[in-house]
Every structure is written in structure tokens, then in C-alpha cells.
Amino acid sequence: MTIAKVILKPKRAQPFFGRHPWVFAGAIDRIEGAPADGDEVDLISNGGNFVARGLFNSQSKINVRLYSWEEHVPLDRAFFRERLARALHLRHDILKLNTPDAGYRVCFSESDYLSGMIIDRYGDWLTVQFTALGLANRRAEIVDVLRELLNPKGIYLRTEKGVGKLEGVELHDQLLWGEPPPADLTILENGLRFLVNLAEGQKTGYYLDQRDNRAVVARMCAGKRVLDAFCYTGGFGLYAARAGAAEVLCLDASEPALELGRRNATANALANVSFEKADVFRHLADLAEAGRKFDVVVLDPPKFARNRAAVPEAFKGYRRLHQLALSLLDKDGVLVSCCCTGLITMTDLEELIGQVAVEGRRDLQLLERRGPSADHPVAVTCRESGYLKCVVSRVL
Structure with a gap:
């Protein structure tokens, strides 16, 4: 597969060599190739050096969201599985949040180097929120990885107001996979019980x-x-x-x-x-x-x-x-x-x-x-x- 190249303007590469994930349109000099929105692209400095690989979106102010700083690493299922497994290692092995009836954030977008995706766990259910078209287009792949890593009973999609217009992606709150969350879904937080409405609550439910x-x-x-x-x-x-x-x-x-x-x-x-x-x-x-x-x-x-x-x-x-x-x-x-x-x-x-x-x-x-x-x-x-x-x- 030929990967399109996004060439930066002179003296604009430093933040991205520094691993900032957002490439705004104003930093881009030209594009070599014809990437469709959501396609993988390589970010290249004006001097011709590889900077990072990301996902392209002409409809967003963030034209490229960066995910990998290793050349020739495809943004495929194996890549997203590794990133999500790394995020889970923090929550499960370091923070010890993986207890029965727990509620915790599984993936926090840029903070877990997966710009444009938030995942929360509420007991046996997951909520997923996409704020980037590139990852929204890969939701079936991501759901498959989450099923493998977390074995939930259900995965529910939540949307954020205004993201559709900003990213050019049409999404609606819906069950992505598995059983719908029960009306009386409850999590245990520091010994207190909280009911969580995954379908209608604010943000991802709580x-x-x-x-x-x-x-x-x-x-x-x-x-x-x-x-x-x-x-x-x-x-x-x-x-x-x-x-x-x-x-x-x-x-x-x-x-x-x-x-x-x-x-x-x-x-x-x-x-x-x-x-x-x-x-x-x-x-x-x-x-x-x-x-x-x-x-x-x-x-x-x-x-x-x-x-x-x-x-x-x-x-x-x-x-x-x-x-x-x-x-x-x-x-x-x-x-x-x-x-x-x-x-x-x-x-x-x-x-x-x-x-x-x-x-x-x-x-x-x-x-x-x-x-x-x-x-x-x-x-x-x-x-x-x-x-x-x-x-x-x-x-x-």
C-alpha cells in the first residue's frame, strides 16, 4: 500500500518530533498523494525526514492526528491492540482499578497516545466515544480488540455534541456490540454505589x-x-x-x-x-x-x-x-x-x-x-x- 506524504512547512516540524499529536492545516506545506479522509499518512519535515505516521482528515482543523513515531509501522489491529494493552496495564497492574463493579477510564485519548478515543468501563460494560474520524472509521476493529482484552458483556457508543461537524463524521449513540446495558447498572466507587445510565447520562455516563x-x-x-x-x-x-x-x-x-x-x-x-x-x-x-x-x-x-x-x-x-x-x-x-x-x-x-x-x-x-x-x-x-x-x- 502506498502511503501519502504530508509535507510540513519550513521550521514547523519541532513540535511533532517532540510527539505532539495534532497537525493543524497551517503547518502543512503540501500533500504528496491523494489520501482519503481517515487514511494513513506519513508526516515529513520540509527537509525530507520522516517525523511520524498518522490519520488524515481534510474536514478537521486537525488535518493529521499522529499515532506512531516509528517508520513503516502500520496503524493496524496489532498497533491498536498494543496501545490499548499498554493503557490497561496502567489501570490494572499499576492503579489496581480492575475490581468487580468498578468504574474507570480505560483509554484517555491523547494521554494514552490514541488521539480521538475515550473508553470507560462500568462493571461488565464499556462505553466508547470517538472524537476523530480516523478512529471512528476503525470502530469495528477497535471493538474486536476490546472484546479480546476485556471480554465485556456489551460495548456502547456515546457521541459528543459538535464533533460530527468538526470531524465530518456522522455517529449516533448506539449499542456497538453485545448486550444493551441494564437500566440499573451500578458501579462501586470507594465503597459507594452509583447508578450509571450509559444510554442517556452525560458524557460517557458518569x-x-x-x-x-x-x-x-x-x-x-x-x-x-x-x-x-x-x-x-x-x-x-x-x-x-x-x-x-x-x-x-x-x-x-x-x-x-x-x-x-x-x-x-x-x-x-x-x-x-x-x-x-x-x-x-x-x-x-x-x-x-x-x-x-x-x-x-x-x-x-x-x-x-x-x-x-x-x-x-x-x-x-x-x-x-x-x-x-x-x-x-x-x-x-x-x-x-x-x-x-x-x-x-x-x-x-x-x-x-x-x-x-x-x-x-x-x-x-x-x-x-x-x-x-x-x-x-x-x-x-x-x-x-x-x-x-x-x-x-x-x-x-
């Missing part, structure tokens, strides 16, 4: 990335009044309730998510937690106006910006949330600030928190800077994979 952060925050909640804003199915709130919080109020705009949260509370025999459907910004303002106070406030909103043009508006949203949180926190309270907007850095978030504290005449100490759980690693060659920030602060 937010596995906050596992360790929930446990850390729970240690500060015994005897406290806790507010979990943007609670989804109750992650932070249920941990706090089990830790002995005096009361826990969970807020979210999604009634289906809240209903799962209530069922989760029942499944874990937790009575000191309540769930309310609300526009979170408006409800926090109403609580502040009513004079309500909490000892711990958790802010875990969805992504506020998907592109750089939306970042200024996102900052306004985060600023308003923190102003409301400080007005609700009693003296010597704990503020948990989560941000999954990748375009906002940890430094950005800390500066925003500090500015709001000064404006509100509250002394604030940063206690912990945290990221996602370890099954969501960050590739040093693609720091963009480090999206989640979690800052735990003491507010005096």
Missing part, C-alpha cells in the same frame, strides 16, 4: 475523573452543612453525606440526573442529603438573599467554553459562581472550585478565586491544587490533555 477529589473533600465534611452545586447524580454530595455531614443540599438543572442521585442516596442508605432541580446560578443567588449559610460549598459546573472566543464569557460565569459561593460560606468555610474548561489554566482559576476573595473582603487560603484521578493521566507531549482543575480553599 464523571469518573472526580473520584479521588470526592474522597478528599469528604474528609472535611463531618458535621458540616454542605452545598453541592451542579451535583449531577450526587457524587460530591453523597460522599459528604456518608462522611457524616449534618446536611447536604445537591443542586442540578437535570431532573433525570437528580432522580438517579435520589436513587443513589437510597442505595447507600443516606438520609442526610436532599436533591433540588434548579437553575444553579439563580438558586444560589436566592439562597444568599435568604441568608442561608454553608460550611462547605462545592462548585463543579460543566465546561463553559469550547473555543477561545468563548473564554471571556466563561470567566464571567466562573467569577459570578465564586461571588455567590463566598456569600454563602460561613466563617472558616471550605470552598471546592472545579473547572473542566481546558482553555482555562490552574493559574487562571487561582487568580480568579483570589480576585473574588479580595473583592468580597474574605481572607482565603489555598489548601490543595488537584487534577483528575490517575486513570485520566496527562501526556507531557500534549499538556492540553490536562483539562480538570480542582482547588480546595479555606475561606476565613
Whole structure:
């Protein structure tokens, strides 16, 4: 098979020799050959040297996603099997996450050197999300490898809003192989049971990335009044309730998510937690106006910006949330600030928190800077994979 060549402009090869996986159109000088979208291509420096092999997509801003830096290595079933086996080695042999009824991330896209693919495991079921056309086109091959390596009962495809337009791929949520996931599918996380809706839940069904952060925050909640804003199915709130919080109020705009949260509370025999459907910004303002106070406030909103043009508006949203949180926190309270907007850095978030504290005449100490759980690693060659920030602060 003849492999087309993508030739870089002069002085544009260094990031890719450094193993960054995204080749944008602006870095490309010309293409030798006629690759179809999804085809393998070799990336070549302007001086004629082999850089890496990747998958081509003329419809994406990322024209080539790179996967191998070894010349003549085909991106075939054996290649993807080796990469997925390496990802599993981290989760199973190093992190020891492979326990019955476990939920964990099997593959984290660029962080596992498989740009454009996320795989999560929920007990005996897997969810797969493709954000790259090249891998979406190889889904039958990837499903076959997953069956061999993990022997699941079923594999379900989840899609992300907007990816079809960005990548030129038409995908719909569906069962890819095996048995459909049961309505009462449950995972066990740090001793707590959580129901997971693989077919309709947000993202791939549950937010596995906050596992360790929930446990850390729970240690500060015994005897406290806790507010979990943007609670989804109750992650932070249920941990706090089990830790002995005096009361826990969970807020979210999604009634289906809240209903799962209530069922989760029942499944874990937790009575000191309540769930309310609300526009979170408006409800926090109403609580502040009513004079309500909490000892711990958790802010875990969805992504506020998907592109750089939306970042200024996102900052306004985060600023308003923190102003409301400080007005609700009693003296010597704990503020948990989560941000999954990748375009906002940890430094950005800390500066925003500090500015709001000064404006509100509250002394604030940063206690912990945290990221996602370890099954969501960050590739040093693609720091963009480090999206989640979690800052735990003491507010005096």
C-alpha cells in the first residue's frame, strides 16, 4: 500500500518530533498523494525526514492526528491492540482499578497516545466515544480488540455534541456490540454505589475523573452543612453525606440526573442529603438573599467554553459562581472550585478565586491544587490533555 506524504512547512516540524499529536492545516506545506479522509499518512519535515505516521482528515482543523513515531509501522489491529494493552496495564497492574463493579477510564485519548478515543468501563460494560474520524472509521476493529482484552458483556457508543461537524463524521449513540446495558447498572466507587445510565447520562455516563477529589473533600465534611452545586447524580454530595455531614443540599438543572442521585442516596442508605432541580446560578443567588449559610460549598459546573472566543464569557460565569459561593460560606468555610474548561489554566482559576476573595473582603487560603484521578493521566507531549482543575480553599 502506498502511503501519502504530508509535507510540513519550513521550521514547523519541532513540535511533532517532540510527539505532539495534532497537525493543524497551517503547518502543512503540501500533500504528496491523494489520501482519503481517515487514511494513513506519513508526516515529513520540509527537509525530507520522516517525523511520524498518522490519520488524515481534510474536514478537521486537525488535518493529521499522529499515532506512531516509528517508520513503516502500520496503524493496524496489532498497533491498536498494543496501545490499548499498554493503557490497561496502567489501570490494572499499576492503579489496581480492575475490581468487580468498578468504574474507570480505560483509554484517555491523547494521554494514552490514541488521539480521538475515550473508553470507560462500568462493571461488565464499556462505553466508547470517538472524537476523530480516523478512529471512528476503525470502530469495528477497535471493538474486536476490546472484546479480546476485556471480554465485556456489551460495548456502547456515546457521541459528543459538535464533533460530527468538526470531524465530518456522522455517529449516533448506539449499542456497538453485545448486550444493551441494564437500566440499573451500578458501579462501586470507594465503597459507594452509583447508578450509571450509559444510554442517556452525560458524557460517557458518569464523571469518573472526580473520584479521588470526592474522597478528599469528604474528609472535611463531618458535621458540616454542605452545598453541592451542579451535583449531577450526587457524587460530591453523597460522599459528604456518608462522611457524616449534618446536611447536604445537591443542586442540578437535570431532573433525570437528580432522580438517579435520589436513587443513589437510597442505595447507600443516606438520609442526610436532599436533591433540588434548579437553575444553579439563580438558586444560589436566592439562597444568599435568604441568608442561608454553608460550611462547605462545592462548585463543579460543566465546561463553559469550547473555543477561545468563548473564554471571556466563561470567566464571567466562573467569577459570578465564586461571588455567590463566598456569600454563602460561613466563617472558616471550605470552598471546592472545579473547572473542566481546558482553555482555562490552574493559574487562571487561582487568580480568579483570589480576585473574588479580595473583592468580597474574605481572607482565603489555598489548601490543595488537584487534577483528575490517575486513570485520566496527562501526556507531557500534549499538556492540553490536562483539562480538570480542582482547588480546595479555606475561606476565613
